[in-house]
Amino acid sequence: VRAREGALDDGGTVGSVARNDVPSVEPPAAAPAADDVDVVSFDQLFAREYGPMVRLATLLLGNEAEAEEVVQEAFAVVHERWARLSRPGGYLRGCVVNRARDLLRRRAVVQRLRRTHAIEPPEPADLGVDHLFDALAILPPKRRIAVVLRYYEGRTEAEIAELLGVRPGTVKSMVHRALAQLREVIEP
């Protein structure tokens, strides 16, 4: 997997290849991020990151409507704290991921309490044209987030671990288990 190494340019070019413990595949150009890029103004950050953040949130949540709400709220938080942020792009991304995780968790809680004992894997026949993307719905929140950050953004285990507040080894385990779950769905 090509992992992020240092700053990404505006076009989202992924950095050099890094060693990884998850299956070796090469993601396409990752979504742009302003983590390590100087941003002059809030409006500049908004213009540059709104679209990429909505795309990321859509992959995390599965739908664009919720994704836009999450991203707008995240930008509102960033705006409030603008003067105190040294890396507003990174903070923005953290807010988006955290809020997406909150929403995913909320879905899981409601599902659990509404008598659905466990999230059953969807039947292959129920999967649409985006069957693999749809199958992400079976994953617990953190696994889904880890998979998206890994295979869409090309984040390293260490970066994902930092975002999720877990150890890198846990990220490795989460990704492996997620792949195993997904394999069961797409290869019944």
Place this chain on the structure above:
Amino acid sequence: VTDRKDAEVAMALVTALGQRAQRVEVEPTPEAREAVDRRRLGRARRRHVRRGLGAAALVAAVVSSAAVVRHVDHERDAGVVAGGGNSGVAWCDQVLQAGQGGDDPAALGLPRLVLDPALGLTPEVGPDPLVTIAPDTDPAGDVTQVQLFTSADAAVPLIYVQWGGSDLAMPAPARPVTVGEIPGEYGGDPGGWSAVRWQMADGTDANVYAWGLEKATLLAFAEGLVRTDAGYEATDVPEGFVGTVFDEDVHADDEGYSGHYGYRSAGRGIRVDLDVWTEPLPTNETPLGSVLATADDADTVEVLGGKELLARYPNGDWTVAWTPGKCLATLRISGATRAEVDDIVAGLHTADGAEWAELLRSQPGR
């Protein structure tokens, strides 16, 4: 072979995610920018409300007509054995938790809850936790406050108040009402579940839900709710009701799902799932609210020496919800009659450290 298959799935994921992302057509339009500003103003308003709430928990204890409202203390003494479960110790499932702690829930401030083996329920390993414990790096969540009012004799009816956002559905049919002079919405279903929702003068959303309460009584209760400098007070609690702050400003540092214990009977078809949630559950996900909103009927049952909520579902399942210490516990029971539910709940007790250690030693992996 597994690694190769994983690599194939991973490669397919890269393609699927990339293609899905490409189909998202979104631009940083002026409308989107305005939406951000609206949210920013909303957040500022809620911060103002939060400052008004203060840090301390507020107990709504008000004299209403002739009734003295008292604070219900949900704190339970750890280690107390209640009900009929003292003849032995049930097997206990592995406590599934992630991110912190070991295999002892007490390390997280959670109760060690077990069922009496005389109930004939066999423990099983629970599913992966749907939610894990991890720090939330963004502490600026919405602030809501939840208050639970139960009748003084610890029976239904029951009133549930949630300030701020709520994801509970309005019971149908819903129709416009006025709360005081403020436009709102009231809904009630034939099963006795009703709700009123409106926006208070300070901009705070207010949601009041109830079981077994007449519309007029519910509206009178809602109209009696005011915000004071220190927080919210119920100034007109219906006669015979008591109130307590169930939770407040809990969207802070941690996520809430903590543990799962599972049991099922060998032959009777009963399944019991015991979930323990730590206090910092975001209140907009309040499990208690979801329990109430999805139930078909509500009652109370004695749990560890106190009367607690028992919800019955249309499919015949049951959920018992109570608050041991600073947690919320839910006991979900399938395939049982009401009498069996009472037996199961009576067979619940809180184990001390020595007992828990012995359980872990004698049943490795459980």
